[in-house]
Amino acid sequence: MLTKFDTIKSCYIGPQISPEQFVREHFFLYLLKGNISGFDGRKKYLMRVGDYCIVRKNHLAKYNKQKIDGQFEKVVVVFDELFLDEFQKKHKIAVTPQDSSDAFIILKKEKRVPDFINSLFSYYQESGEIDNDFLDVKREELLLILLKSNPPLSDIFFDFGIPEKINLEEFMNRNYKFNISTERFAYLTGRSISAFKRDFKKIFNDTPGHWLIQKRLEEAYFLIERKGKKSSDIYMDLGFEDLSHFSFTFKKKFGLVPSEVKQR
Template sequence: MKYTEIKSCYIGPEISPEHFITEHFFLYLAKGTIEGYDGISKYSLKPGEYCIARKNHLARYHKQKQDNEFEKVVVIFDTLFLKAFAEKHKIKAQKSEAEAAFVQLKKTNLVPNFILSLMPYYNEGGEIDETFSSIKREELLLILLKENPELTNILFDFAPPEKIDLEAYMNRNYKFNISMERFAYLTGRSISAFKRDFAAIFSDTPSRWLIQRRLKEGYFLLEKKGRKPSDIYLDLGFEDLSHFSFAFKKKYGISPSDILKLNLNK
């Protein structure tokens, strides 16, 4: 089955592009590849594969074009939509024990056929007409739940994150560039409780600890792995290369690029 006519599109409300996933969404990849990371595991998505990205999780993903093209279909299952769906279909869920940010789904003919069924609903701007978006979202969700019943406890768990082990969580997720408020929420704390617990565990402020922890990892990647500064600063949680270089030199008294030069001269 060919997908040459599929255009990249989003169905549902806009979601934040940051590392924090604010709403569940379905991702179908038509062309290209996607590499994902959630602080625990790495994931790979190839053409014809699809997954659910879970809300209230941290994730980073890199895309790679195929023949200079990258095409995907993203369907957002926001909380408002899911609550209405649960009420309509009398769905009751239990607390989900799954931790992964990405849930790879069972492959069937139903999902690819659904993707192809979207074609008549594209408007002239290459988007799905809003008149049909809710209907198509409901149709997709019915398909996914039929083929993947375990999604019920994932998608319809509307409870906020519970209080968890702060030390383990931060040591696993320090590379994600999100606000302190996000970290507090994801660890089941108010911002004041988060800062208080953080100081008791790490004897430092969250912002200062994050910078130092990222720089330590950066030094390891440069000195031991021979990585280039331009290849690692984003994955370490820095917004730009100049910020990484400035903070690195301030801590170690040498620039990241000079670390590479020293390695080459050994």
């Protein structure tokens, strides 16, 4: 139990993390209090106190925080491309890019990692950030620890390539619940926005925006009718930002509001 952190809130080191479900930069996540359930379109993940992982850039990821005894705290260290590029040049690290679909890389336990987390206490400020003078020093220290205990991570951290062209139909049918822009979907499938829209039309005979809404609404109807789910419990998981907008579009498509759907 990391008692030194009993009085702090979540700590962030490095550039700000985007609230998008598209991961822009690699980041390290250490769970101090509570649980986290994650999903990357293929797998579900569960993290408990003391667990830690890498969340990979250029991937889709959702995670839900679950408080325990009313508390949830984490440490997040962002490894942005500029920092990683300078680190690679400094340490002369060779890379063999790996093809992996996992957004969450759960790391094996290593004593130096919780020791590192405890060492942050003396640098921690009330703002939830590390003193700027020590920012890159602490990030470099953590990265060295992670690479020593998990050498294959170098092939992930230092691969600065962009996503290659992949099967669009398979990708969209697996990831339609993620709330990201058409531009992000295009990028992740290795296409320009114009090529994405052109290929999308050929495959689905529809526009991306319209298809996504219809696909999400059909899934919502199934979950309400067959699984007895409430709209308030599923709308965000299906990519809708607002419950009232979800209810409006649901009624527009099916002619009734979610609460009027009869369960089977």
